[in-house]
Amino acid sequence: MILHKSVFKSYIYVLTYFVFFSVMSCENSSVLQEAKHLTISEGFKNPLGFYDAKPTFSWELPVVEGVISQSAYQIVVASSPDLLPNNPDLWDSNKQSSSQSVWINYEGKPLVSRQKVFWQVKYWNQDDKASNWSPVQNFELGLLNNSDWKAKWIGLPTKEEGVLGSQDNIIHRPQYLRKVFELSNDVANARLYITAKGVFDVAINGEDVSDDVMPPGYTPYKKRIETITYDVTDLIESGQNTIGVEVAAGWHSGRLGWMKSYWSDTESPKILCQLEVTMKDGSKASIISDDTWKATTRGPIRISEIYDGETYDAHLEMPHWTTNSFDDKNWKAVQAFPVTSTIKLEPKRHTTVKSKIVLESKEVILKADAAIFDLQQNMVGVPLLKVPMKKGDTLKIRFAEMLSPDGTFYTDNYRSAQSTDYYIAAKNGTIEWLPKFTFHGFRYVELSGFDASKTPSKDWVKGVVQYSNFNENGTFTSSHEKLNQLQSNIVWGLRGNFFDIPTDCPQRDERMGWTGDAQVFGPTSMFNADVYKFWASWMQSVRESQYHNGGIPFVVPDVLHNGKVSSGWGDVCTIIPWKIYYRTGDVGILEENYDMMKKWVAHHQATSKDFISHMNSFADWLQPYPENGNNKGDTSHSLIGTAFFAHSAKLTAKTAEVLGKKEEQATYEALYKSVAKAFENAFFKNGKVKDVTATQTSYLLALAFDLLSEENKENAKQQLLEKISEADNHLRTGFLGTPLLSEVLDETGEIDLMYKLLFNESYPSWFYSINQGATTIWERWNSYSKAEGFNPMKMNSLNHYAYGAIGEWMYERIAGIAPLQAGYKIISIAPIPKVPLTSASATLNTPYGDVTSSWEIKNETLFLEVVVPPNTTAEIEIPTDNSESLKVDNENFTNGKNLKLIKNEKRKIKILAQPGTYEFQTKYSL
Secondary structure: OOOOHHHHHHHHHHHHHHHHHHHHHHHOOOOEOOOEEEEEOOOEOOOEEEOOOOOEEEEEOOOOOOOOOEEEEEEEEEOOHHHOOOOOOOEEOOOEEOOOOOOEEOOOOOOOOOOEEEEEEEEEEOOOOEEOOOOOEEEEEOOOOHHHOOOEEEEOOHHHHOEEOOOOOEEOOOEEEEEEEEEOOOEEEEEEEEEEEOEEEEEEOOEEOOOOEOOOOOOOOOOEEEEEEEEOHHHOOOEEEEEEEEEEOHHHHOOOOOOHHHOOOOOOOEEEEEEEEEEOOOOEEEEEOOOOOEEEOOOOEEEEEOOOEEEEEHHHOOOOOOOOOOOOOOOEEOEEEEOOOOOEEEEOOOOOEEEEEEEEOOEEEEOOOOEEEEEEEEEEEEEEEEEEEOOOOEEEEEEEOEEOOOOOEEOHHHOOOOOEEEEEOOOOEEEEEOOOOOOEEEEEEEEEOOOOOOOOOHHHEEEEEEEEOOOEOEEEEEOOHHHHHHHHHHHHHHHHHEEOEEOOOOOOOOOOOEHHHHHHHHHHHHHHEOOHHHHHHHHHHHHHHOOOOOOOOOEOOOOOOOOOOOEOOOOHHHHHHHHHHHHHOOOHHHHHHHHHHHHHHHHHHHOEEOOEEOOOEOOOOOOOOOOOOOOOOOOOHHHHHHHHHHHHHHHHHHHHHHOOOHHHHHHHHHHHHHHHHHHHHHHEEOOEEOOOOOOHHHHHHHHHOOOOOHHHHHHHHHHHHHHHHHOOOOOOOOOOOHHHHHHHHHHOOOHHHHHHHHHOOOOOOHHHHHHOOOOOOOOOOOOEEOOOEEOOOOOOOOOOHHHHHHHHHHHHHHHOEEEOOHHHOEEEEOOOOOOOOOEEEEEEEEOOEEEEEEEEEEOOEEEEEEEEOOOOEEEEEEEOOEEEEEEEOOEEOOOOOOEEEEEEOOOEEEEEEOOEEEEEEEEOOO
């Protein structure tokens, strides 16, 4: 919800109404309203096929009268809901005196595969008054061990039968596999455990099992493959049944990367499937993938590749092939291979990709033999087509992020990715089709080969937006149209590049998990979307991809297999865990990744001499106006490597402190100080860069990572300001420097300058791309201009989230919501209004509930509306021209139970606030 002032007033009214009746309810009851939003581990609600046998429990306190904070809690866990709350057979925490309402560790009996677990929680408020028990929640574990699998990997040898692709790669024909089975009794419960070496779609008795897109997902396949559990109870019948599975190459067996050496040796796709059925009489049956299954590659999906698209031949459609009536006598027997311990099979630990949004075509551009459909939003997913065709004709579907000035498709930035779909019609009439095992990055769709007697209309093409199934976690809006467009571009960049892993671009022959891009954008993503489970899952892949020498690959999963690393990129393994911890308060993310962090710091040390880094580096990637003409920019690679060495050592020390490892904390703190001292001696003299090229980023790294002695910091700050002034008050930063700009300028009090940089309209700036028509964040500051056309470099993604890292500052400083304690247990609400803004508003769903900060300036009066969730406190900084003019809810401010004055300065007043909703008003002029 975007809280404009009028909307906020309505929200307050509704909230007051809700609170009133909640109070009335409480007055008629001896207990408080129950806890809400109950989740386990990284935010799962009643999950099926869950991965974690040692979960954590979290909940929020209700927003009702009488609930300010929690003084105690009790969790009960049982194997049946009938045992709750009085007879829990798995765990009873008993009443625990604690304000902690998030990330409570399960400490009960060991849990096992397939187990269904039920739980409830109650809390006591600040006055030791008890709540009702929450509604019963549940989770069901998946198959946790390889030994749980009796099924075999099955498939056809498509590598041997494969066709040669346009890039001389083997294209594996998609396979169709089926099994007929019979059950003699009525079904009480049925679970389908399934995965693939490739991507799959599954149906039972002609009904789709799920709406997942390209499951099971993308992991380091030689280490781990994710499995998925489906409840198929309603699809199974007494008597004869049929299960059918389509499988395609996907990330596992398709080409990935821009060089043949990356993908020339791929295994044929396979599935692993285990259907476990419990009958109403208590008997059990298991249907597994084995050599009794039959398969064919003569289905309608002829080709399906992530980069190159999908070809569908309707002549080869097999009606009802997943039902009992289908005749498969001409199908082949599959090959079967046993499950081994080499590759770990584990339940998927974050949400699958889903079709989330449908975009309508906004304009149709007619060409001589084609039609171009403009969705007016760069997006990622597939087209939904409803197109008239003639029998035997081939519909060609092409994609582009932008059009060239002459109206033709601009596809140079797709490089070798063909990104083209084909549909071959089997009869006259309107076809309806949605590609299944590919995805594209596009704004424009070009159709050719349709029935030329028909006039193309906008309803022929829709855009189905696909991304990992997370929800919105925050909102940001302001009085400035282009800043709002920037926020939209950041969100659409997130949607476009969170396709099971954090990708670097969604359109070209890459779409990989580049680690540098991820560490830069991670914090901003958590403001905008509920992506904790997404990051936790990917960080497991990072751990699995770490080299024996401690190095972290450029991309995860590591499909390059070159053994190389880069400073600033590999440091994702320390930065992301710490950033997630600080925004969630979950120590578990640090516990999981601590060993990896230590190994990475050791690798930094091994590639350094006298603490000065000699690590390879992509450096300040795509810095504008590089003097050396290189994509890596002008900042010294050794300076960058040494700075990140120190930073990772410091983060590892802070992690050790949180984990209670005091000796290791001291070791890494000492290492950080040694590296910082070496950094300053090697690259700075009296706060000024020496012996290497002085850049904005060199000063930003030194100041952001606290690498200079106190007496030299002020001069370094002045040198940074000079470098910015030399650039006509424009940034000269690439991937690594840009996210540090706002942080450093904020900490050094240069807020006016940061506003200037943010609101610049000319290149290089965030608004420059918006002025050129961007609807997503670009890879380059100057990917396109209306005056000069496209950047001539083919590495020119128009959907690339790195520079969207500015979104963190927009939430934390323009709107003013930031954590003062890990997980927002103590919240800072400290907006800094500046021209050209007259209002800004943000909401954020923290682990404790929703926080709101919404300000507006009218007639030299500042109105600030704040919501502080239960079980937290907030320090609110209110800018003012006259602190005596401060009002709260239209009354003159006075110290009270809920609001206490902390500090009254000339232009700022700081207040400690208890949970609640407040409206502040004071004299203030921009």
